[in-house]
Amino acid sequence: MDVNGTVAEGFEPVRDAFVTNFEALGERGAAIAVYRDGHKVVDLWGGTRDVDGDAPWERGTAQIVRSATKGVAAAVPLMLAERGKLDLDAPVGEYWPEFKARGKERALVRHVLNHRAGLPYLDHPLTPQEALNPSRGPEAVAAQAPVWEPGTDHGYHPLTYGWMLDELVRRVTGQWTGEWIASEIAGPLGLDLWLGLPPAQAARVGRAGRTEAPEPSGGLRLRPKRSVTEAYDDPSSLTRRAFAAITPFPDQNDPAYRAAALPATNGIATAVGLARFYASLIGEVDGVRLFTPETAESARAEESAGPDRTLVVNTRFGLGYMLHGSASPLLGPGSFGHPGRGGPLGFADPATGIAFGYVTNGFRKTVTADPRAQALVRAVRAAVAG
Numbered sequence: 020m021d022v023n024g025t026v027a028e029g030f031e032p033v034r035d036a037f038v039t040n041f042e043a044l045g046e047r048g049a050a051i052a053v054y055r056d057g058h059k060v061v062d063l064w065g066g067t068r069d070v071d072g073d074a075p076w077e078r079g080t081a082q083i084v085r086s087a088t089k090g091v092a093a094a095v096p097l098m099l100a101e102r103g104k105l106d107l108d109a110p111v112g113e114y115w116p117e118f119k120a121r122g123k124e125r126a127l128v129r130h131v132l133n134h135r136a137g138l139p140y141l142d143h144p145l146t147p148q149e150a151l152n153p154s155r156g157p158e159a160v161a162a163q164a165p166v167w168e169p170g171t172d173h174g175y176h177p178l179t180y181g182w183m184l185d186e187l188v189r190r191v192t193g194q195w196t197g198e199w200i201a202s203e204i205a206g207p208l209g210l211d212l213w214l215g216l217p218p219a220q221a222a223r224v225g226r227a228g229r230t231e232a233p234e235p236s237g238g239l240r241l242r243p244k245r246s247v248t249e250a251y252d253d254p255s256s257l258t259r260r261a262f263a264a265i266t267p268f269p270d271q272n273d274p275a276y277r278a279a280a281l282p283a284t285n286g287i288a289t290a291v292g293l294a295r296f297y298a299s300l301i302g303e304v305d306g307v308r309l310f311t312p313e314t315a316e317s318a319r320a321e322e323s324a325g326p327d328r329t330l331v332v333n334t335r336f337g338l339g340y341m342l343h344g345s346a347s348p349l350l351g352p353g354s355f356g357h358p359g360r361g362g363p364l365g366f367a368d369p370a371t372g373i374a375f376g377y378v379t380n381g382f383r384k385t386v387t388a389d390p391r392a393q394a395l396v397r398a399v400r401a402a403v404a405g
Contacts, residue, residue: 037049040394049290053373055372057372069380084286085271115190126170133337137166139329140261160183172328175261178284200213214287215279229270288378321337351371354366363392364376364389377392
């Protein structure tokens with residue numbers, strides 16, 4: 020396998036694992052980047068740019084990162100809170116009065132970030148065309164009744180998370196989340212990372228494999244499931260309805276979808292862009308640091324833990340970030356980040372100074388712990404342990 024790029028001394032196991040992903044795990048095209056203490060120590064890419072093509076993946080090839088977008092988007096309300104513009108313990112309705120309808124008066128901004136808002140799905144899913152309208156998702160969530168009393172339980176909000184976050188950011192700043200990321204995060208750090216892909220960058224993004232979302236139907240059954248796979252296969256389950264809040268699921272290779280900005284699911288980045296972003300949450304990168312140490316600590320402080328009403332398995336969340344655990348193993352107990360369904364992963368580990376970004380064009384059926392990403396995480400762990 021022809022793999023390009025560099026690894027610093029001691030990180031050779033990461034290159035070996037990356038090659039093995041192609042040889043043994045069917046990787047088609049991918050890249051991985053790792054920073055340590057603000058400096059790049061791994062920058063590798065290989066395979067084909069498009070999942071269905073022969074053109075090589077090049078330095079700077081970008082890819083859609085699905086729910087790994089959530090970790091980038093989560094930085095926006097936390098930075099606004101740090102600047103005194105957003106109170107995480109205030110009711111969402113204080114900033115967004117229309118949200119208070121149908122029993123959501125006591126839902127806090129914090130509940131949006133820690134997946135305790137009780138709004139994992141929509142009774143009336145949006146069409147792909149409706150989802151491209153940035154106002155339509157927030158309107159639908161505002162009209163939705165919660166499944167549980169906000170704050171009393173947790174369950175992953177695959178798509179509604181993004182609409183709630185986006186509208187809060189707009190109400191506070193007058194900008195959509197993608198605009199704020201471009202000016203306050205990607206710009207200062209020089210990131211190849213976008214929420215709302217500019218036309219000038221479209222040629223850099225590879226074609227990804229497709230995964231169709233299920234059609235929702237019937238009434239909601241809340242009986243326990245043995246596995247997320249069984250729950251996902253049940254058209255009436257909370258799990259399946261949550262992932263089908265847009266039905267049918269958009270074609271992620273559609274230029275209109277890539278140009279839209281859905282903070283839960285359609286960010287686009289290079290592996291270096293994703294890793295560099297996380298490096299800036301835990302330290303300086305070329306003089307830029309996004310989070311104060313206090314904000315980084317609050318981001319990774321456990322807010323939700325235990326059985327997840329959407330993902331069925333036990334999950335752990337901080338403020339907008341998944342935390343290290345059995346459902347989504349990261350580098351260690353203090354790691355925080357976010358996977359993308361079927362492969363992508365970004366995270367930071369303050370204890371070791373490691374920041375990690377992995378992107379791929381070959382999406383799998385995995386939800387939070389893809390075998391290819393996990394092989395790379397294990398290799399980074401081995402490299403750090405020496």
